[in-house]
Amino acid sequence: MKLALIGYGNVGKALARLLALERKSYPFRITAIHTARHGTAYGPDGLTQDPAFGPPAASVEEFLDRAAAEVLVELTPLNPVNGEPAISHIRAAFARRMQVVTANKGPIAHAYAALNEEAARAGVLFRFEATVMDGAPVFNLVRRTLPAVRILGFIGSLNSTTRICIEAMRRGQSLEEGIRQARAMRLTEADASYDIDGWDAAAKTAALANVLMDARLTPQQVSTRGIRRLTPERLAELRAKGKTVCLVSRARRVNGQVRLRVRAEVLNENDILACLPGSSNLLLLQTDQMGTIGVFSVSPGIQQTAYGVFADLVEVFETQGQAREKLQRTRAC
């Protein structure tokens, strides 16, 4: 199965390593990569993990046409304002009847309902497991293992950088020191304010609500406050009372409307949201049939995010296989 990548940063390189590792079981080939920084690389027979980039394609449309791949893997960085240009990349792929897998939460947070309908019209799959929980099963968990279940709401700790910063401040270090540590763990971008001010968490909250609760909301519609005002002194006071702080996402339905918020909440140290180490993410799903179930990933990193993309690619591959089989059986008639 031929893959065209847009974006080739840490996640893209980790994905290329994983695909090489699983080559025997899954015949995935990266045949084209388009990047803003390095230019564009084509290799119909499969590119190496460290390909030679030529001049950039004039447009994403030109790139996709020349790539002639079956799947677009969209790995550009998050634009929290409006999800572009990733949304346009995905639409360009749908227009070419390409399947799409993305690790970019922007399109899910800003345009999920529309993109989902466009994918259905194009008769292709649109998958995004890696966007919210660093590859831990969330969307696939609900879709593939919880039939007939209605998601009534959720509570989550979805931002790793703020967890690292709060741990650092509980040790008496400064917020800036915490940010440095998160950056060293490659958890946060050069500008950490997206994380600290809660916008990363807001985007993930909107994405989850759009997919699991048909919320049709944007990150701007999430009531959001970050941890910027939090101090080591405040955390020391709380610690003395057996309490801590966690940046918590909450979704609930109020008179048919989905309400979303992100807050630095004071929690008991033994609260399930607080007791995971380091960069761990945790999500509690409140359901009608299954009560409250939770899923978490312990100190995930780039490799887990890449695995989330891989898991989606496997589903695309198996679905294509079934479709091909149908076609062959029909032709055989």
Added chain:
Amino acid sequence: MKLALIGYGNVGKALARLLALERKSYPFRITAIHTARHGTAYGPDGLTQDPAFGPPAASVEEFLDRAAAEVLVELTPLNPVNGEPAISHIRAAFARRMQVVTANKGPIAHAYAALNEEAARAGVLFRFEATVMDGAPVFNLVRRTLPAVRILGFIGSLNSTTRICIEAMRRGQSLEEGIRQARAMRLTEADASYDIDGWDAAAKTAALANVLMDARLTPQQVSTRGIRRLTPERLAELRAKGKTVCLVSRARRVNGQVRLRVRAEVLNENDILACLPGSSNLLLLQTDQMGTIGVFSVSPGIQQTAYGVFADLVEVFETQGQAREKLQRTRAC
């Protein structure tokens, strides 16, 4: 899809309620129920939730032949010694090319590898999501959302009764009082020693290891110690140090051999295994590609166990649908 139930206790009745609730979306019909206590009921057009039982079938074979259902739903109580007679019930169904869904952990803990091979030979599905985590996705999670992932080991808190008992003893109540509370919550059988001495946890540990790690072990091969010697005094001492106790299941591979143990472990109060309330179960899966991911169910009850059976029935139904479609397409030729 016609279902034959063996066993009709709390889980069976909760399943019947759930099936009635989902009738519009899923055309499942219970057409026969065989019980040890009440006798046998047949209703080709679908039995009510409170059916009239006639004399018991002379044998399970006679019951299955007369039931003429597509799926056996095995809901008899656990026999922790050898998993019988549930294993024989399941084999009798396979011999009739019936699909099998069970909530009984005995067969998975004692004979999974053999039953799985027999199901494959018979060309039917064998599903058991409700056996270990009260319906929370575990087996379906790994099979359907974690492709190419290898389970290296796991750590779990899998027994609800001991959690309730330890909570009671931390409040200064006796073990017996805790058992009374667990019984009132319908978490434990008349004889609570299976829970207190760790045999329920050992059976779940063997079941998980057999399915997820191809361990081919029985509960008797799990190194098991329960919580019988635990006292309110000991828990008070630990509490003063911010610690508590939890019955913990552990699986790991040592020189290619899977080693399983169940122990009452001393944990920090904010350990992820300790910080869930009441009857909650939690499982940490250690994987090669996805690091450590966890799943838990908050204070699950009978309804969740019934949902686990339902989720398996939905998979059987959809798989049958695909098979039927293939057949029709072939016949159409």
